[in-house]
Amino acid sequence: MSAATTANASNPVNASKVTNDQVRQGREVERIVHGQPVMDGAGVKINRVLTQPLQRRLDPFLMLDAFGSDQANDYIAGFPSHPHRGFETVSYMLSGRMRHKDSAGNEGLLSSGGVQWMTAGRGVIHSEMPEQEEGVMEGFQLWLNLPARDKMRAPWYRDFDAAQIPQFRTEQGVAVKVIAGASHGVDGAVQREVTEPIYLDIELPAGASFSQALPAGHNAFLYVYRGEVDVGGKAVAGGRMAILANTADADGVVLRAEVATRLILIAGQPLGEPIAQHGPFVMNNQAELAQAVEDFRAGRLGEEAQPALSAEH
Numbered sequence: 001m002s003a004a005t006t007a008n009a010s011n012p013v014n015a016s017k018v019t020n021d022q023v024r025q026g027r028e029v030e031r032i033v034h035g036q037p038v039m040d041g042a043g044v045k046i047n048r049v050l051t052q053p054l055q056r057r058l059d060p061f062l063m064l065d066a067f068g069s070d071q072a073n074d075y076i077a078g079f080p081s082h083p084h085r086g087f088e089t090v091s092y093m094l095s096g097r098m099r100h101k102d103s104a105g106n107e108g109l110l111s112s113g114g115v116q117w118m119t120a121g122r123g124v125i126h127s128e129m130p131e132q133e134e135g136v137m138e139g140f141q142l143w144l145n146l147p148a149r150d151k152m153r154a155p156w157y158r159d160f161d162a163a164q165i166p167q168f169r170t171e172q173g174v175a176v177k178v179i180a181g182a183s184h185g186v187d188g189a190v191q192r193e194v195t196e197p198i199y200l201d202i203e204l205p206a207g208a209s210f211s212q213a214l215p216a217g218h219n220a221f222l223y224v225y226r227g228e229v230d231v232g233g234k235a236v237a238g239g240r241m242a243i244l245a246n247t248a249d250a251d252g253v254v255l256r257a258e259v260a261t262r263l264i265l266i267a268g269q270p271l272g273e274p275i276a277q278h279g280p281f282v283m284n285n286q287a288e289l290a291q292a293v294e295d296f297r298a299g300r301l302g303e304e305a306q307p308a309l310s311a312e313h
Contacts, residue, residue, distance in 0.1 A: 019184050019185035020184060021183065021184050021211055021212050021213040021252060022211070022213070023211040023212070023213060023251055023252035023253065023254055024251055025247070025249050025250045025251055025252075026211070026231070026232055026250060026252060026253050026254035027214065027220065027231075027232065027244040027245050027246075027247055027250040027252070027253045028231065028232035028233075028234065028244070028245045028247065028250075029231050029232060029234040029236065029242045029243070029244065029245070030242075030243045030244060030245040030246075031242070031243045032234075032236060032240050032241070032242050032243075033049060033050075033054070033240065033241040033242075033243065034239075034240060035047040035048055035049040035051075035066070035239070035240075035241065036048045036051060040065070040079070044067060044074065044075050044077060044078065044079065045067070045069060045074040045075070046065045046066070046067045047065070047066045047067070047239070048063065048064075048065050049064045049065070049066055049223055049241045050062070050063050050064035050142075050221070050241070051063070052277065054243075055275055055277075056275070057219070057243065058219050058221060058243065059145070059219060059268075059270035059271055059272065059275075060144060060145040060195040060197075060219075060268045060269065060270055060271045061142065061143065061144060061145070061219070061221075061266065061268060062087060062143035062144070062145050062275070062277070062282060063141075063142070063143040064140060064141070064142050064143075064223065064241070064266075065140065065141045065142075066139075066140050066223065066225065066239075067137070067138065067139060067140075067141075068094070068095075068136070068137070068138035068139070068225075069136070069137060069138075070135065070136045070137075072132075072134055075096075075130055075137045076130055078098075078127070078128060078129035078130050079127060079128040079129065080127050080129070081103075081125055081126065081127045082125065082126070082127070082280055083123060083124070083125045083280050083281070083296050083301055083302055084118075084120035084123070084124055084125075084126070084280045084281070085120055085121070085122060085123045085124075085151070085280070085281045085282070085283070085292045085295075085296075085301060086120065086121075086145075086146055086151040086281055086282040086283045086288075086292070087120055087143050087144060087145050087146050087151075087282045088117065088118060088119045088120065088143070088144040088145075088146060089116075089117075089118045089120065089141060089142070089143055089144075090115065090116070090117050090118075090140075090141065090142040090143075090144060090179070090180075090199065091110060091115065091116045091118075091128070091139065091140070091141045092114075092115050092139050092140045092141075092142075092179065092199075092201070092264075093110045093111060093112060093113065093114050093115075093138075093139040094112065094113070094138040094139045094140075094225075095112050095135075095136045095137065095138045095139070096111070096112060096130065096132055096135065096136060096137030096138060096139065097109060097110070097111045097112070097130065097131040097132050097137075098110045098111075098128050098129065098130055098131065098137075098139075099127075099128070099129050099130075099131045100116060100126060100127070100128055100157075100159070101126060101127050101129075102124055102125065102126035102127075102157070102302070103124060103125040103126065103302035104124070104155075104302075106157065108157075108159040109131060109159075110128075110159060111161065111162075112162065113161070113162025113165070114159065114160060114161045114162055114165075115159075115160045115165060115179055115189065116157060116158070116159050116160070117157065117158055117160070117180075117189075117190050118155075118156070118157035119146070119153070119155060119156040119157065120155055121146070121150070121151070121152065121153040121154055121155040121156065122151070122152040122153065122154070122155065122301075123155065123292070123295065123296070123300075123301035123302050124155040124157075124301075124302050125301065125302030126302075140223075140264065142199070142266065143282075144192075144195060144197060144268065145195070145271055145273075145275070145282060146282075147194045147195070147271050147273065148271075148273055148284050150194070151283060151284070151288075158190075160189050164189060165177050165178070165179060165188075165189050166178045166186050166187065166188060166189060167186075168183075168184060168186050170184075170208075170210065172205070172207075172208040172209065172210070173205045173208055174202065174203065174204050174205070174208050174209075174210045175202075175203040176200055176201070176202050176203075176210070177200065177201040177202075178199075178200060179199040179200065179201065180192070180197045180198060180199035181196065181197055181198030181199060181200075181267075182198070183198070183200055183212060188200075194269065194271070195268045195269050195271065196215070196218070196268060196269040197266070197267070197268040198212075198214070198218070198220075198265070198266065198267040198268065199264070199265075199266050200212065200264065200265045200266075201262070201263075201264050202255065202262070202263055202264070202265055203260075203261070203262045204227075204229070204255065204256075204257035204260070204261045204262075204263075205257070205260055206257060206258060206259050206260050207257070207258065208256075208257055209254065209255060209256040209257070210254075210255045211252055211253070211254045211255070212252050212253050212255075212265060213251060213252040214244075214250075214251070214252045214253060214267050215267075215269070216246075216248065216250070216251065217269055217270070218267040218268055218269055218270075219246065219267065219268060219270055220243075220244040220253065220265070220266065220267035220268075221241055221242060221243045221244060221265075221266055221267075222236070222241065222242050222244070222253075222255075222263050222264065222265045222266070223240070223241045223242075223263060223264050223266075224236050224237065224238050224239070224240055224241075224242075224261065224262075224263040225238060225239070225262055225263060225264070226238055226260065226261055226262035226263075227257060227259045227260050227261030227262065228257070228258070228259060228261060229255050229256065229257050229261050229263055230255070230256040230257070230258070231244070231253060231254070231255060232254070236263075244267075253265070276288065276289050277289075278292070278293065281293065281296075
């Protein structure tokens with residue numbers, strides 16, 4: 001298990017804040033998921049890794065899409081204006097540029113290494129369109145459910161460029177970007193009280209290992225997008241998601257890589273609430289879904305998505 005000692009020079013974290021995440025018993029792989037190729041938006045090719053049948057198992061997470069291509073026809077049509085209500089979206093761009101615009105007049109450019117965290121709350125209409133006509137576009141979009149008490153809160157969003165994502169490097173050369181939650185004493189860009197998400201991008205050199213503490217009650221999974229990782233003796237290949245078992249005596253996960261590997265590790269506190277979804281609306285019951293559709297058709301959804309200065313709410 002590797003000791004975390006230094007911060008990444010491009011986005012320094014005070015080395016005194018970097019600690020070890022000691023893991024006595026690592027979680028094992030419960031199931032490996034291949035994902036489903038889908039078309040979304042105006043025809044963007046996506047690997048939908050976390051699909052609707054997994055929402056209860058991976059509560060509070062609703063969806064994970066992985067996209068990546070150097071063929072413009074796979075992404076150029078983008079995601080024209082569409083509504084959301086009742087959850088949060090986390091867009092993480094590994095490579096490329098995507099322009100965000102919303103119904104309140106907010107606009108931002110998500111570029112390589114950047115993250116956009118958007119809380120749809122009671123409703124926002126936005127578009128996400130590529131700002132490139134060639135080259136690689138690659139990244140992820142994660143949907144994180146909101147508790148019933150927050151589903152009709154005011155919308156919110158914030159863009160983080162690559163330099164604003166806290167990151168550190170371990171003695172074994174493992175580079176970790178902390179998008180949400182905390183790792184080895186380093187707080188991520190975003191914190192949430194109820195779902196308590198952890199979202200890490202982890203790059204392991206060949207022969208390296210890395211341990212991450214995870215709360216016992218959190219549901220957790222990882223997605224390998226380069227190389228291959230060993231989790232408790234189980235190999236997880238590139239392009240695969242591994243659901244991590246909820247074992248009572250496990251206090252984290254231990255990752256080992258024989259080849260250079262990159263993956264995202266995601267965990268969160270389940271809400272344990274009913275999930276009712278109709279496309280871009282996620283509520284707790286059918287009556288709330290019907291109201292969301294009615295509000296959208298009547299033009300009452302998507303009038304007030306305001307950026308905020310804080311990444312906590």
